[in-house]
Amino acid sequence: MFSFPTVRVSLFFIVIAVGCLLLADLSISAANPWKDLGNFFLGLVTPDFFSYQGLATALLRTLAFAFVGVALGSAVGFLLALAYRWSAVRIFCGTIRAVHELFWALIFLQFFGFHPLTGVLAIAIPYSGIFAKVYSEILDEVDPEPARALPKGTGLISTYLFALLPQCWEQIKTYTAYRLECGLRSSAVLGFVGLPTLGFYLESSFAQGLYSEAGAMLILFYVVIATIPLWLRRQTLPFFLIAAPFCLGEGFPIIWDNVSRFFTEDIIPAPLRHGDGLAGLFDWGADILITEAMPGIWNTLLLTQMALVLTGIIALMTFPLISTQFGRPAGRLGGHVFLVILRSTPEYMLAYILLQVWGPSMLPAVVALALHNGGIIGHLVGRQSSNLSLRADAPRGLNRYGYEIVPRVYRSFLALLFYRWEIIMRETAILGILGIYTLGFFVDSAIQNIQFDRALVLIAITALLNIGIDKLSRVIRRRLALQTLPTC
Amino acid sequence: MTVIALNELSASFNGRRVLGPLSLEVNAGERVALVGKSGAGKSTLLKLAWEHCGPEIALVPQDLGLVPALSVFHNVYMGRVNQRSSWYNALTLLRPFSKDRQAVGTILKRLSIADKQWSPLASLSGGQRQRVAIARAIYQGAGTLIADEPVSALDGPLADKVMALLNEHFNSYLIALHDVDLALRYCDRIVGVADGMIALDEPSSRLSKADILPLY
Numbered sequence: 001m002f003s004f005p006t007v008r009v010s011l012f013f014i015v016i017a018v019g020c021l022l023l024a025d026l027s028i029s030a031a032n033p034w035k036d037l038g039n040f041f042l043g044l045v046t047p048d049f050f051s052y053q054g055l056a057t058a059l060l061r062t063l064a065f066a067f068v069g070v071a072l073g074s075a076v077g078f079l080l081a082l083a084y085r086w087s088a089v090r091i092f093c094g095t096i097r098a099v100h101e102l103f104w105a106l107i108f109l110q111f112f113g114f115h116p117l118t119g120v121l122a123i124a125i126p127y128s129g130i131f132a133k134v135y136s137e138i139l140d141e142v143d144p145e146p147a148r149a150l151p152k153g154t155g156l157i158s159t160y161l162f163a164l165l166p167q168c169w170e171q172i173k174t175y176t177a178y179r180l181e182c183g184l185r186s187s188a189v190l191g192f193v194g195l196p197t198l199g200f201y202l203e204s205s206f207a208q209g210l211y212s213e214a215g216a217m218l219i220l221f222y223v224v225i226a227t228i229p230l231w232l233r234r235q236t237l238p239f240f241l242i243a244a245p246f247c248l249g250e251g252f253p254i255i256w257d258n259v260s261r262f263f264t265e266d267i268i269p270a271p272l273r274h275g276d277g278l279a280g281l282f283d284w285g286a287d288i289l290i291t292e293a294m295p296g297i298w299n300t301l302l303l304t305q306m307a308l309v310l311t312g313i314i315a316l317m318t319f320p321l322i323s324t325q326f327g328r329p330a331g332r333l334g335g336h337v338f339l340v341i342l343r344s345t346p347e348y349m350l351a352y353i354l355l356q357v358w359g360p361s362m363l364p365a366v367v368a369l370a371l372h373n374g375g376i377i378g379h380l381v382g383r384q385s386s387n388l389s390l391r392a393d394a395p396r397g398l399n400r401y402g403y404e405i406v407p408r409v410y411r412s413f414l415a416l417l418f419y420r421w422e423i424i425m426r427e428t429a430i431l432g433i434l435g436i437y438t439l440g441f442f443v444d445s446a447i448q449n450i451q452f453d454r455a456l457v458l459i460a461i462t463a464l465l466n467i468g469i470d471k472l473s474r475v476i477r478r479r480l481a482l483q484t485l486p487t488c
Numbered sequence: 489m490t491v492i493a494l495n496e497l498s499a500s501f502n503g504r505r506v507l508g509p510l511s512l513e514v515n516a517g518e519r520v521a522l523v524g525k526s527g528a529g530k531s532t533l534l535k536l537a538w539e540h541c542g543p544e545i546a547l548v549p550q551d552l553g554l555v556p557a558l559s560v561f562h563n564v565y566m567g568r569v570n571q572r573s574s575w576y577n578a579l580t581l582l583r584p585f586s587k588d589r590q591a592v593g594t595i596l597k598r599l600s601i602a603d604k605q606w607s608p609l610a611s612l613s614g615g616q617r618q619r620v621a622i623a624r625a626i627y628q629g630a631g632t633l634i635a636d637e638p639v640s641a642l643d644g645p646l647a648d649k650v651m652a653l654l655n656e657h658f659n660s661y662l663i664a665l666h667d668v669d670l671a672l673r674y675c676d677r678i679v680g681v682a683d684g685m686i687a688l689d690e691p692s693s694r695l696s697k698a699d700i701l702p703l704y
Binding site for chain 1 (some may be wrong): 543547552557569572578621624
């Protein structure tokens with residue numbers, strides 16, 4: 001067994017996670033954690049769709065922000081993809097996608113305030129970085145021969161229109177539609193920082209203990225996501241795109257003085273603003289590094305490594321639920337519903353819910369990250385395992401799982417897990433806003449204290465950490481010769 | 489006037505020379521067949537020729553260079569995308585103009601695939617696809633053609649018909665052909681390639697099948 005590099009790498013990561021387990025605070029501090037969780041599930045099975053008339057508006061806003069943000073992101077991302085061979089463009093895209101939507105929202109809130117532009121840009125900016133990367137990868141895969149066979153002197157636009165785009169149009173469409181699903185989740189979560197989407201209302205329902213109302217919101221959200229293939233059609237898309245910008249709501253007007261103050265004063269490091277010179281700047285930087293960045297990075301890494309391994313365990317446990325290699329069709333339907341719920345619930349929302357019922361520690365965050373990401377990987381691995389054809393007399397049950405299926409899907413499972421490593425890390429940092437001491441916590445506190453210079457430094461450090469993990473994940477995947485498609 | 493001119497050119501693959509150095513000129517009004525066994529360097533020579541010639545030239549590459557996701561019409565229309573504005577091309581992608589439909593339809597009719605004009609290319613057979621690539625080259629309206637085995641997937645009578653059509657539309661060309669009879673029947677000059685070098689270069693009137701067969 002240990003002669004397989006994939007097994008050795010897996011064990012290595014498990015050992016690290018166990019080490020993190022010993023160092024992390026995983027206590028349950030709530031007085032009555034299971035009762036609260038029970039109440040929450042009671043709310044889910046007794047949803048109240050009519051207690052709150054703002055529910056429809058919240059859904060409408062969630063959809064509108066997702067549509068406008070993703071549409072803008074895909075348009076800009078496509079243009080960036082055309083220039084992706086320049087390293088400056090690649091670095092730019094890598095940087096903007098390393099900063100989480102919620103951090104972008106926190107930044108824009110400081111100068112655009114609660115204007116719809118804040119939510120739209122918070123989605124559009126990181127998404128355009130991701131679109132640029134994936135579109136350029138799709139375009140690179142296109143057969144170059146038709147473009148070479150075009151008559152000499154054919155312009156760039158015509159070359160793309162006739163020889164390149166038609167060949168990858170289906171892939172671009174599929175990926176963009178898939179990304180819209182991610183956009184809906186991002187949009188819902190933006191409510192947690194005060195934008196008028198689902199998260200905002202969910203938070204207030206929870207705060208008031210209205211679990212049936214919160215349950216209704218979650219169920220509606222699952223239904224919207226699960227029915228995307230039914231309502232998102234070629235015929236309806238133009239209507240959605242035209243209508244969405246008008247459904248963003250009024251928000252509050254932009255105060256332009258705030259915008260200029262943000263760029264000319266707020267984000268200038270305090271010592272420079274106060275004329276303390278380079279020595280002051282050094283002290284200021286060291287202070288951020290020691291009191292905030294170091295503990296933030298440490299906790300972010302602890303949480304990420306634990307969540308990564310638990311994600312893997314959950315994925316390996318849940319994929320048989322939907323695999324045709326195991327169980328009966330009726331059971332698989334239940335498995336599908338279960339996994340749809342896991343992957344449609346944004347990890348931020350899950351973490352928020354668990355934090356409400358268990359109290360603040362790393363435990364709710366680890367469980368939330370692992371459930372969401374494990375649901376996504378479990379779904380993809382389960383689908384892949386269904387395509388395997390086994391010999392007629394292959395063993396059944398646990399033996400089939402251990403001897404036939406897992407060895408065959410393990411490589412793609414690892415590829416997906418390592419691909420999501422960076423995504424888990426990005427989310428881990430963000431969960432700090434909920435009160436866990438990861439980097440997001442320190443960013444959020446700096447913003448609460450109106451120290452935007454500190455906040456930006458910490459966001460930049462978070463971005464660098466994400467880029468670093470992304471690179472490391474690439475190296476590991478290349479060493480192990482693992483290949484995967486993008487997921488979000 | 490020369491329409492295709494290679495001057496002491498050579499080509500390498502993975503550091504190994506596969507062609508040349510060789511020189512070859514095709515004059516206006518000259519129809520040249522390139523013969524030789526597979527692997528002799530015909531396709532490499534045609535690629536070099538295409539890279540070193542002017543813009544007024546049509547091409548049928550070995551793998552045809554068609555776009556499977558587009559209709560036959562749009563694949564043929566591509567022969568003239570360089571002569572139209574990007575706007576015109578974009579509109580054509582959505583809804584073709586009637587004069588273009590007619591022009592393309594006429595060519596497809598001569599190639600006996602007029603009924604396929606609006607079929608997606610992906611639904612066509614190998615021989616039909618080959619004729620679509622030929623239609624694209626003809627529609628381009630250039631006087632010169634470079635083609636790599638353009639009739640290899642067509643049966644005897646159809647291959648004859650297509651060669652005749654090429655002779656009608658192009659007054660000069662350089663075509664790789666493995667069918668020696670077709671080469672002798674339709675071309676004025678035969679160039680034989682062996683081991684990456686030109687081994688034979690004669691007017692076809694002076695050659696018989698027996699003179700060419702040693703190349704294979």
